[in-house]
Amino acid sequence: MSSKCYQIVTNNPKVKEEFQEAIYIKGDFEDVLTKTRDLVHKGAELVTHPLGASIRMLYSPYRSIIIKEKQDTINDFYIQTIENSIVTYQKHAATRREDSDNKHDYENVDYQLLLSSLKECESLFYDNHTLSGGAIQ
Amino acid sequence: MNLELRKINITDLKLGDQMKVENGTLTINEKKIIDELKEDVNIKDVKVDIAVPGEKVRIIPVKDVIEPRLKIEGEGKGFAGVSSDMAQLGSGKVNVLNGAAVVTIGDVVGFQEGVIDMWGEGAKWTPFSSTYNIVVDITPIDGLDPHTHEQTVRFAGLRAAEIIGEAANEVEPDEIKNYNLGNVHEETEKYPDLPKIAYVEMLISQGLLHDGYVYGVNTQDILPTYIHPNEELDGAVISGNCVAACDKITTYQHQNNSVILDLYEKHGKEINFQGVILTPEVTTLAGKFRTCDYTVKLCKSLGADGVVISEEGYGNPDSDLLMICKKLEDEDIKTVLITDECAGRDGMSQPLADTTPEAKAVVSTGNVSHVVTLPKADKVLGDDRAIATLAGGWEGCLENDGTIRCELNAVIGATSEIGYHNLTVKLY
Numbered sequence: 001m002s003s004k005c006y007q008i009v010t011n012n013p014k015v016k017e018e019f020q021e022a023i024y025i026k027g028d029f030e031d032v033l034t035k036t037r038d039l040v041h042k043g044a045e046l047v048t049h050p051l052g053a054s055i056r057m058l059y060s061p062y063r064s065i066i067i068k069e070k071q072d073t074i075n076d077f078y079i080q081t082i083e084n085s086i087v088t089y090q091k092h093a094a095t096r097r098e099d100s101d102n103k104h105d106y107e108n109v110d111y112q113l114l115l116s117s118l119k120e121c122e123s124l125f126y127d128n129h130t131l132s133g134g135a136i137q
Numbered sequence: 138m139n140l141e142l143r144k145i146n147i148t149d150l151k152l153g154d155q156m157k158v159e160n161g162t163l164t165i166n167e168k169k170i171i172d173e174l175k176e177d178v179n180i181k182d183v184k185v186d187i188a189v190p191g192e193k194v195r196i197i198p199v200k201d202v203i204e205p206r207l208k209i210e211g212e213g214k215g216f217a218g219v220s221s222d223m224a225q226l227g228s229g230k231v232n233v234l235n236g237a238a239v240v241t242i243g244d245v246v247g248f249q250e251g252v253i254d255m256w257g258e259g260a261k262w263t264p265f266s267s268t269y270n271i272v273v274d275i276t277p278i279d280g281l282d283p284h285t286h287e288q289t290v291r292f293a294g295l296r297a298a299e300i301i302g303e304a305a306n307e308v309e310p311d312e313i314k315n316y317n318l319g320n321v322h323e324e325t326e327k328y329p330d331l332p333k334i335a336y337v338e339m340l341i342s343q344g345l346l347h348d349g350y351v352y353g354v355n356t357q358d359i360l361p362t363y364i365h366p367n368e369e370l371d372g373a374v375i376s377g378n379c380v381a382a383c384d385k386i387t388t389y390q391h392q393n394n395s396v397i398l399d400l401y402e403k404h405g406k407e408i409n410f411q412g413v414i415l416t417p418e419v420t421t422l423a424g425k426f427r428t429c430d431y432t433v434k435l436c437k438s439l440g441a442d443g444v445v446i447s448e449e450g451y452g453n454p455d456s457d458l459l460m461i462c463k464k465l466e467d468e469d470i471k472t473v474l475i476t477d478e479c480a481g482r483d484g485m486s487q488p489l490a491d492t493t494p495e496a497k498a499v500v501s502t503g504n505v506s507h508v509v510t511l512p513k514a515d516k517v518l519g520d521d522r523a524i525a526t527l528a529g530g531w532e533g534c535l536e537n538d539g540t541i542r543c544e545l546n547a548v549i550g551a552t553s554e555i556g557y558h559n560l561t562v563k564l565y
Contacts, residue, residue: 116344
């Protein structure tokens with residue numbers, strides 16, 4: 001069984017608290033996307049899509065993205081996906097501001113959606129899916 | 138499957154001691170609804186109010202909208218597998234309180250913003266301004282985790298629709314609609330020369346406030362699945378998504394899915410309608426590849442010549458939509474996509490978060506970024522504080538006189554991606 005490491009890129013304090021090995025970004029949603037882009041350009045794979053499923057989640061101050069640590073080859077699909085996501089996010093950021101009034105709710109929903117994604121990962125990857133520093137919980 | 142929807146037209150709504158329909162007036166016994174819903178130990182308080190078209194009433198934050206009905210013949214009472222016993226839905230006779238709707242409100246989290254205005258400018262943009270609405274405000278007990286809170290409110294709405302549906306008992310319908318579709322072999326024998334068309338309905342399936350349900354099963358946990366269109370018309374598909382106000386598909390819209398109804402209308406005339414494939418929109422890219430492949434395989438197994446695909450949401454679901462489109466077109470299966478646009482205030486930006494050259498036939502259900510002005514309401518049903526959230530997201534849009542300028546994305550059902558809404562498309 002192969003062993004591959006998964007990582008969470010996040011600016012969500014609640015995620016940082018629960019997953020201490022996560023790559024924690026002191027910054028905003030776009031900074032999370034930018035860090036993810038840098039890692040993808042160095043060979044990391046995107047496991048979850050960088051964007052949420054609704055416009056409302058583009059107002060979120062927090063975002064958590066799961067990646068797979070550096071692979072042997074760089075995959076254009078992942079580069080295209082993260083680059084498109086940044087363009088889309090910037091387009092929205094030009095006319096909307098993040099909804100910081102409800103930041104605690106966004107923090108929690110982002111965390112809950114991350115847990116759902118991790119559960120989805122369990123059903124998808126039969127290999128030894130470990131988070132860097134610990135098993136996916 | 139043969140389903141008879143017996144429509145009792147509702148033209149007025151009032152509160153009273155009984156649950157009944159008389160000459161088009163629906164009377165609601167609010168005490169009965171409150172008492173029965175409060176049997177759920179997770180519910181602390183229930184308020185029932187009514188809102189009729191034209192009143193200067195704003196309903197916010199809306200969680201779901203549900204059509205009250207009563208099955209008078211055949212298997213399955215109400216929402217089988219969820220608020221009543223599991224049964225095979227899709228056949229039998231159903232009395233429908235046509236024109237009435239249960240609207241559930243209650244904020245699960247602080248940023249739900251879905252609004253229904255029953256009058257004026259706001260009314261133009263939502264199909265639920267023209268329904269006679271029974272507004273059910275649910276306060277759960279303290280300390281519930283968000284998933285249980287969401288489930289409590291979702292179940293209460295479905296149960297309320299079942300309770301109100303009892304008013305349809307022994308009432309003669311104004312109109313009867315029959316929906317009858319045999320298996321794909323029978324229909325192809327009947328219409329060998331008509332193109333075989335399947336409908337792929339995509340559902341947000343991503344976690345808290347971003348879920349859909351089939352017979353109570355969270356679509357996060359399903360592979361794309363085939364259902365008979367009558368099952369959806371009979372209440373098998375339920376909304377659990379309540380942050381994408383304009384393009385969430387409410388349970389009411391599933392019960393009256395416009396794509397299904399239109400495909401039925403053309404069945405045997407222009408097309409041979411093959412049925413519905415429900416496709417979950419998951420969060421992982423590998424999961425998206427899997428659902429895409431599986432959806433295409435089901436379409437090929439049906440022998441479909443063409444597929445209509447409707448999306449739910451915006452953002453990562455755009456990738457699913459376009460992957461499925463590309464793969465079907467690569468297999469020489471024609472596609473028509475239905476989606477809304479997030480095209481900026483002026484409508485000039487790229488409308489989707491993703492694109493592919495194979496997406497040649499796309500029906501737009503409206504621009505979610507279009508800005509509307511909603512005047513102050515005389516009465517707000519729900520949470521006044523949610524109005525600030527509605528206005529949130531950009532500066533200076535809550536005027537001193539209470540007027541709100543907001544994007545269409547805050548208005549429930551404004552840009553329904555299954556076409557159950559007020560906007561239309563013009564070619565220039």
